[in-house]
Each structure stands twice: as C-alpha cells, then as structure tokens.
Amino acid sequence: MLTKRIIPCLDVKDGRTVKGVNFLNLRDAGDAVELAAAYAEQGADELVFLDITATVEERKTLLELVHRVAHTINIPFTVGGGISSKADVSALLHAGADKVSINSAAVRNPDLINELALEFGSQCIVVAIDTRYISLGEGMPEEHIVHTHGGRKPTELRTIPWAKEVEERGAGEILLTSMDSDGTKNGFALELTGTISANANIPIIASGGAGTMDHFREVFTTGKADAGLAASIFHFHEIDIPDLKNYLRDHHLPMRMTN
C-alpha cells in the first residue's frame, strides 16, 4: 500500500544546519550531511533542505553540500530556497538533488513552473506555498492568501486556486505551509490541507504546526495529506521518527517500516 511519508526539514546556511539541533550520538549536530544520514537511518521517508543563505558564495557551498548528501543518503531529498531559474535547478539536480522546491519565483513568474516541468520533468518540481489566513484590506473577509519572503509578504493570490494552478502548470508536488500554524505546535492546518488535497491529483506535503504524534495522524486522515513535514520537533527529539511511525501504523495508517 502506498504509504504516508514523514519528512524532516533541515534549514541550512553555509552548508550547516541552523536552528539548534539536539541529536545525541552525532559528532557534529550542525553538520547537515551527518544529520541527514541519521534521519535516513531512523526511517525518514524523504528529506527537505531549505537553504536560507543569500550570497553567491554561499550558494556554492550549498551545491557542495547537496553533492555530499547525494553521496551519503539513499532516500529522495528536495532542496529549496532562493531558486529562481532553470540554471539554479539544473545545478542542484546535477549536484544530486532528487527534487527542487520553488516558492517566491513561482509567484513572481508562474510560467517558470511550466518551463521547469518541461525541462526536468514534473516529478522533480515541488512548488512550496506559504499561506496565511488574512484579510486583504479593510472590510474584506479573511481568506487563505499566498505569502512570499518566508511568509512575511502577502500576495494577491488566493491559496486554493493557486494550488490548482501550480498543478495545472506541471508541479509534481505541493509543499503547503500554514504560516498561521507554523511554530505553534498546535497542529497542522487541517481544513485547508484537506480542501487542497481533495482537489489535487498531485501529492500534498503538509507543513507547519506539528507538535504531537496525533497531529500527524490528523493531517493524514482529516487533512488528507500525502506527507507530513516538520523540523524542530524532530531535531529536538520531541518526537522520534521510529516512535511516530509505530504510532501511525498502530492507528492504521500505511507506513514504511524500516526497522
């Protein structure tokens, strides 16, 4: 049976993971490669690396990191952050990334999604959507609105039709982050995720809000998500991946068990 996927997300800067990580047994918890290998061994189904650097020099470091990760882990991994051209994507895929994730660039230039899908295949193009429930102006109702710049800047795009549009343009997956839930540990945005997933023919990776193992159960059932992504709860061992997978399997969700 096709399983639900558990995806740890690593924020990287200058080739190292940022946001503290608290992995025992690692020589260097900041070393992204070592952390990636540890997650792969624990049964993570996939990894996402989010590059939060800006400069060209640092981008080179990212490519070196991707190259080292590809030589080390044997599960799919996605790289996102600051990707805005075919050349960026080509360099990352060449360095060994299995997929790339684009966000602001897709909002600025939606045709980029079509171009990337045509050039590299939909299977490696993830479109990340950061969304917030806000009112676009006085007297206007609150709606789910796409944001860019790490969720700080609202656009004029409504999230639900945008999700459909990116699929039609050739996205292979959607990484949906609810900025309202992100960091709260109060659970994923179930209703929005469920609406988008029910409406989509491509997988939806839900992100933002995971605090307990039951939050994952909810996002896979009520939220109809295909994958659940989280960062700090994994980094700080608040939830260990083998425990999470056992829990979800015991709740009748299809899981890839590796141990």
Place this chain on the structure above:
Amino acid sequence: MKTVIIKYNAGNVQSVMYALDRLGAGYIYTDDEDEIRTADKVIFPGVGEASTAMSYLREKGLDKLIPSLKQPVLGTCVGMQLMCRYSEENNTTCMGIFDVDVQRFPATPGYKVPHMGWNNIFDYTTPLTQGLPDDAYVYFVHSYAAPVCEYTVATCEYIRPFSAMLHKDNFYAAQFHCEISGHVGQQILHNFLTL
C-alpha cells in the same frame, strides 16, 4: 567489471550515478555502441516521457542495440516501460523486449495519479530481490505501468496490481527508482551488479 549507464535524453539520471558511487561501483555514462556492447552490465535509466525518449533512442540506433544486448541489462522507471511493446503514453511503440503493453492508471476516486511515494512490492521471484525482507518498500513516481504478465517477477498494487519488476533472459527491469529506495534499492542494485 565494466558497467555502463546508457546516455540518452532521460532527464535527471544523476541519482543513478550517485547510487553506484555509494556502492563503490565504477561506471561509464555513454551512448557509444562499442562501449555499451563491451560492458559487463548495462543500466538503462529513465525519467521523462515515453515518445520523446523513444524518438531519441531511434535517432541514435539504441532502439535496435538495446534489445540485441547479451549481458545483463537493467531498465528502471521509464527505461522499463520503453523495454515493453507499447506505451499508452502518447501512443508510443516501444522496444518490445517484454511482450506487454504499458497502460495509464485509470482515474479512480481516492487515488492520485501519478503513483508517487513508497509502496511495498511482493511475490518476488528474481535474483535481484535476494536478501530482501517480505513486502519491501521502494520509491515510485509514475502514471503508467505494465500489468502483471508472464514476465512479472515482483508485483506492486496501486488502484490495481501491476508489474514492479520484469525479467526475461538477460533483461531485468524495475518500475521504481532503485537509486533512491533506501537499503532495499541498494540491495537490488548490488544484486544486479553481482549477477
């Protein structure tokens, strides 16, 4: 031992190269006929669309070369589909090594197409799956699949049962991506390289 990865416009095959690197296996990435003919093992990867890939193979004469190979050949993903007789993807006549037609997954409520992610394979009867646990999980990304047929040596189920692996004589094929299928995929590649 000489392993060749066949070079054609098959999208991103870097992952396959990295997987061989992880196994410590050397390889040559080429579309040169002599290099391919003299290889001990041939890997025919594939990501992308069937008709474009077949036109390219025809242009390079690889559509005749590949079926004539005598050493072990492993086709993966679209590579496997191109080794079948025909694909519904843009109505494409393929190489016909496996006498079976590749079909699109039927639109079915509750199932997304592509079939993407980790799924278990079962009913293995091939040397390539030696050492695998029962119901091993591998990583799939595809919208088309070969039905279960006389060459099926591993089955998977999504909407309906389909061929996860095929085998006939020296030709082996996997619908999933061995190169990113964890230890299971690594074992399969290792088994192929040590045939």
